[in-house]
Amino acid sequence: MAEKHLMCGNEALSEAAVAAGCRCYFGYPITPQNEVTAYMSRRMPEVGGQFVQSESELAAINMVFGAAVVGARAITTSSSPGISLMQEGISYIAANELPAVIVNVMRGGPGLGNIGPSQADYFQATRGGGHGDYRTIVLTPASVQEIVDHVILAFDLADRYRNPVLILIDGVLGQMVEPVEIAPPPAADLPAKDWALTGCKGRPPNKSRSLILGENELLEMNRRLQEKYRAIEAAEARHEAVDAADAEILLVAYGSPARTCRSVVRKYRERGYRIGLFRPVTAWPFPSAALAECAKGASAVLVVEMSAGQLVEDVRLTLGPAANVLLLGKPGGEVIQAGELEAEIDRIIGLHKMKRR
């Protein structure tokens, strides 16, 4: 289906999972991602796949665990409170080095919060989330088409690195409708799943476990994991830069706020101000080297996020204490309006007496 279709982010991500060859969906309803569960309940039977509405998020993530360990492509989706419930399972999947795709359509928190769009699960996503020294690859699409592309990418990255991949979407992106193209991806060159538990007739048995009690064994396992994470950091950091090369003010944002930033950048560029946008496309690995390069000439770096100050920590970690890193953060499931952003940019322009070119 290479023609354009109108789909909301949640429906598009569901169809993209089908296009990526995923035949296992397990999930529990929660707003604002319910369209995924609804779509998959109809679509999975059509393509000979498995749809299970689980009794809880804990069950859903452990069903993904079970499907992954036998070599199947599996996905679960939820929203913030549900993703919190899945953290134990994600830690186990990471420890067992299994591929899995998890989508978080974030809503306002903490606690049960509200159903408004939010980005307040950035810390949870990028710092592991569950217990133990592990990482999940984190993709942050900013359009319905990019959601589709990222779902397909996520399954490949999960298989390539035998690691859980998390896709972070906010409620706006899950609900909004845009034209999309969904085509079955060309076959990626991925390693064989010779580790899968598929019955060991004619071969030595495989095993998958995360309880590792022998002396130094867990240390060795952790060292191996860390080597893998360094390899992922070296190869998979992604970003997009818009008018960043000569920017005096550099905006940093991901997901739907990055869209607002992009239009504001265009507006201020037309007025002659040197302003740009840096958009992390992977939140882990964080594209530090690229950000450092883009921010070189900036006298102010303004981080724009629908949370109280989470992305800003990675930006400060990257640019160091000497950099002028500012925050426009809005928590509580509320959207950042272009007007609020422009007021902050005008304040910075005034403060630094920036001139039009």
Add this chain to the structure above:
Amino acid sequence: MEEERIVIAGFGGQGIMFLGKLLCHAGMLDGRHITYLPSYGVEVRGGTACCNVIISSEEIASPVITSPTTAIIMNTPSMIRYEPEIVKRGLLIVNSSIVDRHPKRKDIGVVMLPATTIADRMGNTRVANMVALGGFLSKSQIVKTETVLAAVGEVLPPYRQHLAELNRRAILEGKAAADAQGPDAIWSKITRGFGLG
């Protein structure tokens, strides 16, 4: 830049979402950039339903509308909520069969369209949304009427295809009624522009 930021609001069950999706689909067929964002989550039948539709000649930043260029209003609570938000020289389409008051604004174009009455006369009260859409097409050139008519069949689900022709006729009835109405005292003072404020 040509851009319409359209808020469509009314009661749940009035076909607010269908109207929005149809406009978007037509916008896409016309080669425009489009976004559609429904209000979601806590809606109930008879409660308020609302969607945000942006149709633009350029890439769209946020799908969330704060200053609509057009509001298509199907009930009184939505009129109270959205009339003040419309940009100057914007457009307000009112289902005057149901909305019990006149707009206060003098700086916007207003079409008072008895959409539900027209729909009832056509034999199906549920196409009042299409009558209102016709009112919009009478005053805005952001999508072609032919494209909207063609899109009806594509947006209706298979089990509703028998209603396609009725929906098309309702659009044309609404457009004719709005054509006959303007330019009125308010409308004559207003030059309809795109991409305002």
